[in-house]
Amino acid sequence: MNSVVHLSRRRFLALTGVSASGLLLGGFAGVANAARAGGDATGQRLNLFVSLREDGTVEIIAHRSEMGTGIRTSLPQVVADEMEADWRRVTVVQAIGDAAYGSQNTDGSRSIRNFYTTMRHMGATARHMLEAAAAEHWGVPQDQCSARQHQVIHSDGRTLDFGELAVAAAGQKVPQPAALMLKSPAQFRYIGRDLPIVDLHDITTGKAVFGADVTLPGMVYASIERTPHLGGRIAAYDGAAARKVGGVLDVVELKAPQGAPGFNNVEGLAVIARNTWSAIKGRKALDVKWTPSEHSDHDSEAYLDALQEKVRAGAGTVARERGDVDAALAAAGKVVEASYRTPYLAHAPMEPPVTVARVADERCEVWACTQNPQATQSAVAEALGLDKKAVTVHVTLLGGGFGRKSKPDYSVEAARLAAHVGKPVQVAWTREDDIRHDYYHSCSAMFLKAALDDAGNATAWLARQASPPIGATFDTTVTQLDDGNLSQTFGSVPFAVPNLRVESHEAPAHTRIGWLRSVYNIPFAFGVCSFVDELAHAAGRDPVEYWEAMIGDDRYLDFAPEGFAFSNYGRPIAEYPYDTARLKNVLRTLVATIPWGEKLPAGQGWGVAVTRSFLSYVSVASKVSVADGKLQVLEMHGAIDAGTVVNPDRVHAQIEGGMIFGLSVALLGQIDFERGAVKQSNYHDYPVARIQQTPKVIRSHIVPSDALPAGVGEPGVPPTAPSIANAVFAATGQRIRELPLSKHFSV
Amino acid sequence: MKLKVNGRSYETEADADTPLLWILRDELKLTGTRYGCGDAICGACTVHFNGVPTRACRLPLSAVADGEVTTIEGLSADGSHPVQEAWRRHNVPQCGFCQAGQIMSASALLAGNAQPTDDDIDSAMSGNICRCGTYPRIRAAIRDVAGRGEDAS
Missing domain, CATH: 3.10.20.30 (Beta-grasp domain)
Known part of the structure; x- marks a missing residue:
């Protein structure tokens, strides 16, 4: 488990059998020798995800990328459990990019929810084949043989180690999915247990291999100066001074194709050098002039002002409608309205994007810290005019991803340069590159308006937003959010309000908009969860009680009659209903763990928020103090109902980390554009939460559930910022409607 | 040179x-x-x-x-430095990228101050960013090495 081992393509031969999820499940029926995999780190192939060496080592494929969620541990632990493998004898092998595995796009908080059942089938298939091999060996019926902790045991007490059965098991017929006996939860050995991550020792000793740790013989280093504004091209440049810098080998124009940005590189000028420092120094000596573009006047402050005015002033495209909002507002005794806005954000993973590429003999090999190796494969193949099969993508560990590393533009750069230079090339982004050339999280302007009756109950809910769409990154004609984007909290509000309307305005994109951890839920949870708190206070009611009243009766939500195409994070609503009982329960469960309603000193307050995102229900409660203009978050508490969980410790870690990511959003995150270019450049002017800004008290709770597994990586983020802003109101009476809070307080 | x-x-x-x-x-x-x-x-x-x-x-x-x-x-030759061991006991890392730097800062802190207060810990670790948000466990692991495991959050 000490290194990132890679499978060769030779292992992906014809497979048989299809699981319920459509993934190929089988091994090599009747072709035992074909199952002997290439490479010395591989054993007898039992199925797509499981191989077995004759020394008994079980190799389990991790096909999803590890960026800190623990997925390289959690999915293999599911396989090992069903297989009855001894976890101490398991080695995790990182997959290359290959469509045979199904989706490897590690984002959307979907690794467990989309592959939990598949991994159980993989483990159960292997167990079945081992039991069949033992039965054959002993000449007994298979039902007298059962696998248990790396042995197959006969009912008379005889045993065979898995290793002894490796060759025979690989030759067994692959069982049909219907024939598989899956464990009952009571039989689980690893599922639901806190297994340490497989990379723990390597990480704590510095041996873990991240993107920039890959070196190839003859490799050269590139540092790239890119257009400061979207659509800019090299107008003129002088590379003479750069070429004179010691260690610099070449200065290379990196052209960008026409059309939507997609996953292509932006235009740039690359300095190729013998080492990193020479490349950086050479780049500083470049003199480049860029052509203007339709985006080179983009000013984010003016842009957001205009969006804010638009959503306040007039009706937009209706995305969802129930009852008659206008009549209810006109008839109401009390109307509350508020405008909210949130800025662009950068991902800023600790490891900036980096790729090593080698192009030779009409083939390209890529080593990248990528969340999406298949998209990397496609984008590189397209850029080089190669067949996808001629591109191999090796996946290293990722030093954080948060959505940034789903976009393989940096791998395309390395591949293009490697093809040009004729040597292996490492493209390593500096932090400045990372902050200035991101796929930015969308900024957003929102307007919310509600009517209240005499008891303070909402009788109308009107919500309008304008935010540049992710879709524009791939199709420049897209100018507003679709129902899928709006399904992230804004359009999918669960409120039992008789009259409700959700509207959307156009917001043409002027930079590459991308998805960042929890995506549009970030602005929309801030607007929606702040506004519910505002309504509670306008009604003179306790916010927790008011949340429950807004959510209303226990029920499954049905959005279709209101004209809204709720995307439900890609899963059928019948499979993963939007269950208001679970939403209220996750709030109640959390509030029971904190002294909600306690008498606090002046300048302190509690705030709550609750959301459903990525099919999980999450509530966050924060306690803050504000004194002399200084805001300190004292406590953050989070609860998640994510259905079945595989590795509770990693779920706790994701909720802790999600809240701290949300803390950065709430307190600090802001990207500004001036004349088309990003103003910020590094962690000094794009700060993220540091230890001293992190509350001393952080608690996370997992609501026990045997429902289908739901998302974990992202759902901790959305409720965090509004919980903090609501706590600030409780502490000070000051309602903050624009993030980050550092605009209003010292943090 | x-x-x-x-x-x-x-x-x-x-x-x-x-x-x-x-x-x-x-x-x-x-x-x-x-x-x-x-x-x-x-x-x-x-x-x-x-x-x-x-x-x-x-x-x-x-x-x-x-x-x-x-x-x-x-x-350490084999990852057995007390800070490395505490990091593993508390399952501190998520992505792991910053953790070598965190461990080097924490080990320097503890070498000079075997009994750091919570404020000492925050101060000594304030120059190390973790974007995954492992700070609560970093604090817990350092407290643990300092013999204050009972305070761990």
């Missing part, structure tokens, strides 16, 4: 202004020391220079000649 890293002496022909970080990574292949910002503000490249936690990305080779550098690879 000469330098001494993890008890071994090396010679390099790199320019004197080259930051130690790139000597460690590009030349010595001691890749546990990471690039995160290049400006001494994120802490991912923290090493011990004469025992003091130091950002290798802004320490020029010319300043290193007479000193002793210790990287994560040299903190």
Whole structure:
């Protein structure tokens, strides 16, 4: 488990059998020798995800990328459990990019929810084949043989180690999915247990291999100066001074194709050098002039002002409608309205994007810290005019991803340069590159308006937003959010309000908009969860009680009659209903763990928020103090109902980390554009939460559930910022409607 | 130029202004020391220079000649330093990228102050960013090494 081992393509031969999820499940029926995999780190192939060496080592494929969620541990632990493998004898092998595995796009908080059942089938298939091999060996019926902790045991007490059965098991017929006996939860050995991550020792000793740790013989280093504004091209440049810098080998124009940005590189000028420092120094000596573009006047402050005015002033495209909002507002005794806005954000993973590429003999090999190796494969193949099969993508560990590393533009750069230079090339982004050339999280302007009756109950809910769409990154004609984007909290509000309307305005994109951890839920949870708190206070009611009243009766939500195409994070609503009982329960469960309603000193307050995102229900409660203009978050508490969980410790870690990511959003995150270019450049002017800004008290709770597994990586983020802003109101009476809070307080 | 890293002496022909970080990574292949910002503000490249936690990305080779550098690879032979062990007991890492720097800062803190207060911990660790948000466990692991495991959150 000490290194990132890679499978060769030779292992992906014809497979048989299809699981319920459509993934190929089988091994090599009747072709035992074909199952002997290439490479010395591989054993007898039992199925797509499981191989077995004759020394008994079980190799389990991790096909999803590890960026800190623990997925390289959690999915293999599911396989090992069903297989009855001894976890101490398991080695995790990182997959290359290959469509045979199904989706490897590690984002959307979907690794467990989309592959939990598949991994159980993989483990159960292997167990079945081992039991069949033992039965054959002993000449007994298979039902007298059962696998248990790396042995197959006969009912008379005889045993065979898995290793002894490796060759025979690989030759067994692959069982049909219907024939598989899956464990009952009571039989689980690893599922639901806190297994340490497989990379723990390597990480704590510095041996873990991240993107920039890959070196190839003859490799050269590139540092790239890119257009400061979207659509800019090299107008003129002088590379003479750069070429004179010691260690610099070449200065290379990196052209960008026409059309939507997609996953292509932006235009740039690359300095190729013998080492990193020479490349950086050479780049500083470049003199480049860029052509203007339709985006080179983009000013984010003016842009957001205009969006804010638009959503306040007039009706937009209706995305969802129930009852008659206008009549209810006109008839109401009390109307509350508020405008909210949130800025662009950068991902800023600790490891900036980096790729090593080698192009030779009409083939390209890529080593990248990528969340999406298949998209990397496609984008590189397209850029080089190669067949996808001629591109191999090796996946290293990722030093954080948060959505940034789903976009393989940096791998395309390395591949293009490697093809040009004729040597292996490492493209390593500096932090400045990372902050200035991101796929930015969308900024957003929102307007919310509600009517209240005499008891303070909402009788109308009107919500309008304008935010540049992710879709524009791939199709420049897209100018507003679709129902899928709006399904992230804004359009999918669960409120039992008789009259409700959700509207959307156009917001043409002027930079590459991308998805960042929890995506549009970030602005929309801030607007929606702040506004519910505002309504509670306008009604003179306790916010927790008011949340429950807004959510209303226990029920499954049905959005279709209101004209809204709720995307439900890609899963059928019948499979993963939007269950208001679970939403209220996750709030109640959390509030029971904190002294909600306690008498606090002046300048302190509690705030709550609750959301459903990525099919999980999450509530966050924060306690803050504000004194002399200084805001300190004292406590953050989070609860998640994510259905079945595989590795509770990693779920706790994701909720802790999600809240701290949300803390950065709430307190600090802001990207500004001036004349088309990003103003910020590094962690000094794009700060993220540091230890001293992190509350001393952080608690996370997992609501026990045997429902289908739901998302974990992202759902901790959305409720965090509004919980903090609501706590600030409780502490000070000051309602903050624009993030980050550092605009209003010292943090 | 000469330098001494993890008890071994090396010679390099790199320019004197080259930051130690790139000597460690590009030349010595001691890749546990990471690039995160290049400006001494994120802490991912923290090493011990004469025992003091130091950002290798802004320490020029010319300043290193007479000193002793210790990287994560040299903190212990087998990962058995008490801070490394505490990191594993508390399952601190998520992505892991910043953790070598965190461990180097924490081990320097504890070498000079075996009983740090919570404020001491925050102060000593304030130069090390973790974007995954492992700070609560970093605090717990340091408290644990200091014999204050009962306080761990």
